[in-house]
Structures are given as C-alpha cells and as structure tokens.
Amino acid sequence: MAKTDGHVDKTIGNPLSWAGHVLNAGTHHLGEGARETIGRDTAPIKLRRIETEDLKAALRAGYEDFKAFRSDVIFLCVVYPLAGLVLIRFAMNENLLPLLVPLITGFALLGPVAAVGLYEMSRRREAGGHPTWGAAFKVIESPSAIAILTLGVLFVAIFAAWMLLAWSVYALTLGPEPPVSAMAFINDTLTTGAGWAMIVVGTGIGFVLAATVLVIGVISFPLLLDRHVGVRRAVKASARLAAENPRTVALWGAIVVVGLGAGMATLMVGLVFVLPILGHATWHLYRRAVEPA
Template sequence: MTRTIGNPLSWMADAAFGVGRTAGEATEALRGTVTAPPDVRHLTIQDLRVALRKGVDDFTSLRSDVIFLIAIYPIIGIALALVAFHMARLPMLFPLAAGFTLLGPVVATGLYEMSRQREAGGQAGWGAAFSVMTAPVIVPVLVLGLVLMGLFIAWMFAASLIYNVTLGPQPPASVSGFIGEVLTTAPGWAMTVLGMGVGAVFAGAVLVLSLISFPMLIDRRAGVTVAVLTSVKVARENPRIVATWGLLVAVAMVLGTLPAFLGLVIILPVLGHATWHLYRAAVPAEA
C-alpha cells in the first residue's frame, strides 16, 4: 500500500497516542507486577564476606568495563572539591564529599546489571551496564534516584545550617584558619559532632531505602513501593548486619576519596557488585 503524507491533525493524534502509551508504560513500571514484599533471609557476617569476595571477583573480571563506567565519578569529585575551595564554600567541602556518597546507589545501577548478566552466564560488558537505560526499570530507578537526590539536597541544607549556627555565618579567612577553628575551638567541635550525627541519620536513611531496592528493581518488576518496603524489611530483620555493612561502606568511601577521589575508581565498583550479591543473599530468587 502506498504511504501518503498525513495531515497535521493525524500527526497530533499519533503524537498524543505515543505520549499516552509511554505514560501508561511508565505508570505500570512504577507500580510493578509484584504486589507484596517477598520473604527475606536472615543474614550473617559470612554473607557480607561472600558478597565482598564476589564483588571483587566481578570487578577483576570486568575491570576495564567497570573503570570506564565510573570514570566520571572521580572527575565530578575533583570538580566539587575545586568549587568548594572557594573560601565562601570551603565549609561545604566535607558535606559535599560525604553527601556525594548518598547518590552512589543510583550510579551503581549499571554495576548491578553487569553482575546480574554475569551471574546468568551472559556476556557482561559496558553495554550491559547501559542497557538498563532503555529497559522498563529505568522509570522506577529514576524516581527512586530523585528521592535520593532530595535527601542529598536536604543534607546540604542541614550542613549549611549547622555551620551557620556554630562557626558561621562568616566565611573562613583561610584554609589553615578554618582547619584550626574546627580542631581547636568549642564551636568547631560542636560543628563536627552535630555534622557527623546528622550525616549519620541521612546515611542510615539512604542505606535502609536503597540497599535492596535498586538491585530488586533491576532483577524483577517489583515497582518502587514494593522494592523500598523489601529493603526496609531486610534492614528490620537484620539490623546488626545492615549496620555493619553501612559502616564498611562509609569507611571504604572515605578511603576512596584518597588521593583526590581517585580511589573511588576501585571502591565504587567493588561495593556496587558486592551489593548485588548481598541482595541475592537477602532475597530468595523467584521460582
């Protein structure tokens, strides 16, 4: 049949139909096909060791692909540090570096897919990491990522407020002077204690919400609500193990910032792959 040029009304109808179909698919992806959180397993320290060992194994087997995938991470970290060293923004350097890790689960989404495909016996390369961008799971992943971004912004606001009520609101005169105030004055210690306490609350919230949810969105069409509830369920059933994992991640990420955030090239992919295997240990596979 000869194809003719449509009129503007037909173009508008086709466009509207396409937008409606896309919106419907997005809504279905957010809702998912799983109606309730699945059963979760009791985790042990041995599960953490196994997850880390498998994470290292994934990293060493896919090293070139993984490094290429996260090369932008240390670049962004260096850029944040350079911006923060403007005297007026110097007090926000540590909150930026610490808050940067709140977005790690979103960045690691591609790593989860690489581990999933390697586990299934497929060819896992950088193409596998970016394949999730076109899969139905990208919509709930982006929505959950926006939640983490909201927590990141809230953390930066809280950190700024803590500085203003302790050492601020005036910007420090120099780097050495600022470090001296932080380490040797009562307001400096108050800022440190308050900052670490409030930061721990934000980090704990992100850990509970994202530990299992992002891998679960990659693994099955669970929807945002069920994935988050499953992550909370794992944390509730295994508080000591999840807290230990959070401490390991925090220490590793601090080490990863040295030197000049370049350590994240190794730390981030290992933790990303290990998180996938921790998800496998916590949530039984579908029948």
C-alpha cells in the same frame, strides 16, 4: 508507512501524523513507567537471614565480576570520581569552604544511584550473558527505569538536604559569615567551642542521613531491576531487611563507608576500583538476601 504493491513505503508522513505517533508512544511509555513505579508484581517479597559469611561471599562475587568486566567498569566508573572532583573544586571557594567536608562525606550517599548500571551488568552475567559497559545503559530501556529514577531522585534529595543542613549548622555555630581563609576556618573549627559544636552536630546529622540511605537502599535498586515491585515495596523490603538483620546490615554499611572513604582519600582515583567491586557485590548481596519470586 503505507503499503504499495506488497512493498512497504518507508516515507515519513506529514509532521502532524509523525508528532501524533511520537506523542502516543511517549504516553504509552509514561503509562508503563507509572505502573512500574506503583508496582505490578504483587508476589510476597521473601527475605532470608544474612550473616557475615554472606557479606564475604557477596564481596568475593563482586570482585569476580570486577575482574570479568575490568576495563569496562573502570571506564564506566570514571564519571563518578570526576563528578566528585568537580564538586570539591567548586567547594574550595572560600565562601563555600564550610561545605567541603560535608560534600566529600555526603557524596557517598549517591553511591547506590551511581552503581545502578553495575547491578545490571552483574544481573546479565549471572544470566549467562557477556555484557560490556554498554549494558549498563540498558537500564534506561528497562520497564523499571522510571521507578529507578524516582528512587534516585529521593537519594539526590537526601544529599541536597544534607548540604542545606550542613550550611545551617555552620551558620548557627561559626557563621553566618563565610570564613576569611582556609587556615582561619580550620583553626576556628578545631580550637573553639563553636567549632566543636559544629563537628558534633554535623556528624550526628550526617550519621542519621547515611543510616537512612543504608536502610532504604541496601537492596532496593537491585530489587527494582529484578522485579516489578514498585518503589514503595522495594524501600519497605530494604528497610525490613535492615530491621531483621541490624548487625549484618550495619557491618555492610561500615564496609561501604571504609571502601568509599579509602577511594576518596586517593583524590577519588581509588573509586574507579572500589565503586565497581562494591556495586557488583551489592547485587550479589541482594541475591543472598531475597528469595527468588
């Protein structure tokens, strides 16, 4: 822009100068994002001991947030079950039928990523604001956006690994050829040794991956939203909380699994209620687990 007679000339410069301005701005934001991924907050992350009462309190607070945001979060959370239904419909193809159950169970691994906007809404309400569903997208403008995206990519990679491992287990047991029909697949799964081997091994692998997601994700996303600690320190703090409170964190994981399972059992419809309550509750659990900086 140029100044003329005390007024600002708002005409756009030539394309090269405009492109240079955009490039400089983009470079600045990328640099800021890289620093956030590493972390600028070097203050110690002090954890508290959490008990069953803390889980109950977090769930009550999450429900209160849900009531305060009801129409906004229901609208916001419709995308998650719809995406699940699309993936399930895709897996109903007979060639991909062995991935149907792993897909349904593994889709829950992405829950913490889908709930990031809910954490932001709870954070703003806690600060005295009255956010609407649009506030959930303000995460994109947060200095921690790239750090949150980086952690989200890790969760997506774990989900993809679960799908690949599930197919490998099928290929080594009942496969490698796809089932001839849904009924034949169910019969082979439940009545043959190879089918039971697939169930046992697949369940074991799924449990390990779900436990990994729980340990690294129980407070890491809210921590990244709240403080500039970086991905590595956020994940380490989450893992340390799980190590110091194994029973309570395991109970929280069970609550999440039961809640998401109930939501999925209703053809994903229940997730528009379960996901926001659990998402808001996760923010409040973080507040009870981590001392303020």
